[in-house]
Amino acid sequence: MLLRPRNWMEACCQKLKLNIDDTEPMKYFxxxxxxxVRKERGNLLSTFKNKKCHCGxxxxxxxxxxxxxxENGFVKETASFIICDDLRVMPNSLGTSVDLFHELGAKNMEAIEERTVEIGNKELLDLLKCSFxxxxxxxxxILNKKQFLYVYTKHQCQFEIGEVSSNVIRQMVLKVLIRKSDRKILFVEGQEDFADFIFGFLTLPLGGVLHMLGGFSSYSCLDKLYKSVTELCPYRYLMSPSLKHMLVNPQCAPQFGIYNQILQIGDLPVFxxxxxxxxMKQISVLVNSTKSLRLYGELYKTMDIVDPKSSDGKSNSGGYMVTDDLVVTPILSISGVSYLNRSKVRLSDLEQRVINIGLKECLSILKASLISTSALTNGLEKFIMPDKVLLITCFRSPDFRFVSVTILHIYKYFNPRCNVSLN
Ligand SMILES: [Zn+2]
Structure with missing residues (x-):
């Protein structure tokens, strides 16, 4: 399930002229x-064959x-769009074209060349890859230019997450091992909840990640594409308002969401x-909504989905070790030691902390994992900075009217002898 995750919009995608989703349609049993199927409650549905029903x-x-x-596709057949080099999508109009030519610095029409390009599934996959x-x-x-690889210069703001309503109850406890000399997290140790959270990244739809990050993933083209869709009038350009909602806030495919997780993505569909x-035939069919106007004898019963991930009761109580670049392994006493040996880190250079993380930190790790190979160091930076003290300086103008206050954060780490009193 993790290595071949499914697309919850597969019904829409299967009708596209070019569909890069090659997974088989979901089957239900x-x-x-x-x-x-007709009893009042406890009716079971499974996406895996031969699971056991309550009746045995x-x-x-x-x-x-x-x-x-x-619906056939996402946009109205009559709608026409301009897609810019950075994947901004705009309704096609003469005014938009003229604005775009100005923006691109095209002074006359001779500077513009028109080409017709044929694309298939392979090219679509290449385009998807280019957009990252x-x-x-x-x-x-299109011009077959040598791929320009984004060089992500590290600005901490790239990994920052805006205000989120943090739920203090939903927290995970992690033991963090930090290399003091460069303030880098070597690895963290956590329980099943943290391993589930990291593995869950593989099941998240791209639009769902952008939704959770408020449209700021640091993949600038995808952010622009996402913003374009949020701004399109669904009645004029898209098949329906509900389709727009599905595009900008997609859910995980049925059963791919991890229950009781900090990162909750969309609502699970109801069947x-x-x-x-x-x-004289008994007919049953699966639907996503009920009708108030029914034929005689027609019944709609809610189905409970059998969770294929339910455990057999044996869990790895030893917990999991997750390295900075998100390699997850079950904790064995030897794994941490051998990792430290491989990292050639001195014992005196190690610092261990126990931290609690919640929704904001989880989003920060998710964001950092998209563009960095140090997802934990970048995502949890605020936890690994050394203890700090505050220095507050006040300036007063000669006429006693204007006062400015400067707050300096001084890290003991950089100046161990720093001794500031806060009076
Ligand atoms: Zn049964």
Whole structure:
């Protein structure tokens, strides 16, 4: 499930002219008991064949999902767009074109060349890859320019997260091992919740990550693409307002969300089993919404999804070790020691801290993991700075009217003899 995650919008994507999602459509299974789909509660649905139903029978009967949407693609057939080199998407109009030519410094039409380019799935994948690495993905891709690799100069603001409503109850405890000489996190030790959180990155849809990061992922092209979609009028340019909502706030595919996690992405979809009898046949079909106007004998029952991730009760109580570049291994007493040996770090250069992290820190690690190989050091920087003291200086103008206050953060680490009293 982690290595081949699914797309919860697969029904929409399968109708696209070019679809780079090559996973098989999701299959759903129920047991073959008619009573089990029509009872009041506890009706089970599984995405894996032969899971056991409450009645004891294997869930081996495939049930089809009634087509959720008749929409063909995401945008209206009559709509036309201009897509800029940085993946900004704008409605196509003469005014937009003229503004764009001005922006690009094109003084006359002779400077502009028109080309028709054919693209297939391979080219689409290349374009997707370019959009992670380049600020001009269309130029790089269409003109076959040598890929310009983003050089991410480290500005801490890149990893910062705006205000989030931090839920103090939802916290994880981590033991952090820091190399003092360069204030770098070598690894952290955490429990299952932290390993689940890190593994969960593999199941997140790209649009969902952008939504959680408020549209600021530090991938500038994808941020612009995301912003463009949020600004498009859904009635004029997109198939429906609900489709726009699905694009800017996508959920994990059913069962790919990790319950009880700090990073909650969207709501899990609800499935109902619609069942009725027709021509002496018992018919059941899976749907995502119920209807108030029903045929005689037609029932809609909420289905509980069997969680394929449910454990067998044996857990790794020893916890997990996660390195700065997000290599996750179960903790064995030897793994930390051998890692330290490989890192050639002196014992006197090590510092251990125990920290509590919540939603804000988790988002910061997620953001840092997109553009940095030091996801933990960058994501948890505030926890690894040395103890600091404050120096406050006040300046007063000669006429006693203007006072300025400067607050200096002085880290003991840089000046161990610094001795400031705060009076
Ligand atoms: Zn059953």
């Amino acid at each position: 129920i047991c073959d008991s008619w009573d089990c 029978k294997p869930m081996d009967r495939e049930i089809s999902l009634e087509e959720r949407t008749s 690495l380049s600020k001009t993905p269309l130029t790089d891709f 109902y089993c619609k069942s009725y009898e027709k021509d």
